Amino acid sequence: MVGRPRDARVDQAILAATREVLAEQGYSRLTVDAVAAAAGVGKAAIYRRYASKHELVFAAAVHGVDLEPPPDGGSLTADLTALVWEILDSLSTPTARAAAPGLISDFLSDPALADRFEETFLARERACVGAALDRAVARGEIEAPPERDLAHSLILGPVFAWLYIFRRQERESFARDLVVRVEAALRHTPS
Amino acid sequence: MVGRPRDARVDQAILAATREVLAEQGYSRLTVDAVAAAAGVGKAAIYRRYASKHELVFAAAVHGVDLEPPPDGGSLTADLTALVWEILDSLSTPTARAAAPGLISDFLSDPALADRFEETFLARERACVGAALDRAVARGEIEAPPERDLAHSLILGPVFAWLYIFRRQERESFARDLVVRVEAALRHTPS
DNA sequence: ATATTACGAGACGAATAGTTCCGAAACTGA
DNA sequence: TCAGTTTCGGAACTATTCGTCTCGTAATAT
Numbered sequence: 001m002v003g004r005p006r007d008a009r010v011d012q013a014i015l016a017a018t019r020e021v022l023a024e025q026g027y028s029r030l031t032v033d034a035v036a037a038a039a040g041v042g043k044a045a046i047y048r049r050y051a052s053k054h055e056l057v058f059a060a061a062v063h064g065v066d067l068e069p070p071p072d073g074g075s076l077t078a079d080l081t082a083l084v085w086e087i088l089d090s091l092s093t094p095t096a097r098a099a100a101p102g103l104i105s106d107f108l109s110d111p112a113l114a115d116r117f118e119e120t121f122l123a124r125e126r127a128c129v130g131a132a133l134d135r136a137v138a139r140g141e142i143e144a145p146p147e148r149d150l151a152h153s154l155i156l157g158p159v160f161a162w163l164y165i166f167r168r169q170e171r172e173s174f175a176r177d178l179v180v181r182v183e184a185a186l187r188h189t190p191s
Numbered sequence: 192m193v194g195r196p197r198d199a200r201v202d203q204a205i206l207a208a209t210r211e212v213l214a215e216q217g218y219s220r221l222t223v224d225a226v227a228a229a230a231g232v233g234k235a236a237i238y239r240r241y242a243s244k245h246e247l248v249f250a251a252a253v254h255g256v257d258l259e260p261p262p263d264g265g266s267l268t269a270d271l272t273a274l275v276w277e278i279l280d281s282l283s284t285p286t287a288r289a290a291a292p293g294l295i296s297d298f299l300s301d302p303a304l305a306d307r308f309e310e311t312f313l314a315r316e317r318a319c320v321g322a323a324l325d326r327a328v329a330r331g332e333i334e335a336p337p338e339r340d341l342a343h344s345l346i347l348g349p350v351f352a353w354l355y356i357f358r359r360q361e362r363e364s365f366a367r368d369l370v371v372r373v374e375a376a377l378r379h380t381p382s
Numbered sequence: 383a384t385a386t387t388a389c390g391a392g393a394c395g396a397a398t399a400g401t402t403c404c405g406a407a408a409c410t411g412a
Numbered sequence: 413t414c415a416g417t418t419t420c421g422g423a424a425c426t427a428t429t430c431g432t433c434t435c436g437t438a439a440t441a442t
Contacts, residue, residue: 154372
């Protein structure tokens with residue numbers, strides 16, 4: 001590679017500024033000029049790295065999240081509690097909270113972005129769900145496990161709904177109740 | 192009221208054109224000029240009725256939906272099946288599917304719009320959930336019913352997740368499995 | 383040393399939201 | 413009948429923002 005190398009501090013400044021503007025203004029009011037100004041960077045430096053505003057927001061909101069598979073908690077209850085809290089927390093950061101619905105909306109018009117979301121984030125989250133499910137089956141806590149995506153949607157869906165639509169019940173009690181109800185749903189053996 | 196009255200055919204043409212453009216282009220690519228052209232109407236006629244593009248889309252996507260409380264199906268299983276299908280269908284129309292994530296994103300920056308969504312649509316959906324829950328309690332099928340919003344989120348959340356994020360499992364089998372699992376979740380009595 | 387790329391700054395064109403004006407039409411009330 | 417008011421389609425207009433491009437300068441490879 002010839003020429004002047006990219007400055008890693010510019011990389012970080014752009015991502016940090018994007019998260020900052022995202023948290024302060026929300027996705028719909030985020031402008032690339034504002035991000036460039038907040039980062040102390042020219043717009044060209046941004047478009048040299050990301051093809052569009054969508055890509056920039058995607059990178060800032062999704063790339064930073066490292067979803068660790070929770071360790072074996074010893075019981076389905078413990079594993080589910082950890083899983084619910086991990087998903088709830090990862091969607092509750094100001095950045096993720098501001099970006100998620102806009103990104104999901106973008107997926108409808110940009111399937112390639114949706115695919116990358118699938119690979120980058122969703123696959124790891126699904127692995128966490130699958131691991132918890134497998135352990136519960138191995139322990140004998142679950143006889144007839146559901147489809148993984150269904151189990152995943154039974155956790156992610158209500159968390160999303162609580163975050164963006166309902167938001168009445170208090171956070172802790174919502175998480176506690178959700179764990180109890182999802183556990184019952186997963187344990188159920190169709191007759 | 193003095194002056195020329197508004198033409199009801201213009202009202203309908205605007206809403207129909209909005210739904211049409213929404214289905215064809217998606218929310219993010221919908222332009223007010225395109226709606227006006229498709230409706231054979233001037234832009235002023237649109238802005239005379241709606242304060243912003245958001246309001247227009249909100250009216251076109253949410254106002255048309257009439258959510259009938261499903262009748263007593265005789266059992267929790269039957270009521271839940273009807274409820275899941277009603278929610279799934281109402282979100283599956285091309286209009287609703289294209290508009291929903293964008294509208295949810297708008298709610299973050301426009302709480303007034305979120306409030307009107309709550310009053311216009313969510314309240315009725317919650318009433319349907321509540322009715323089914325009450326009947327199940329009366330029948331003795333449920334001992335300890337969950338918070339209504341939690342029950343609501345246990346249905347709406349997974350449906351939303353399936354529609355916009357997962358979409359792998361086939362529609363009918365997803366609905367069938369979801370009913371079974373949600374029923375188990377609702378029937379569960381915490382010990 | 384020269385070629386190449388990155389840098390901040392900012393000008394630029396295209397697209398779009400929302401406003402305003404036009405002349406014509408429709409309705410109310412006197 | 414007629415003056416006043418509002419709507420109509422159409423189009424011009426402003427302001428904002430995305431994304432591109434050009435400038436002069438700095439950093440690196442060969």
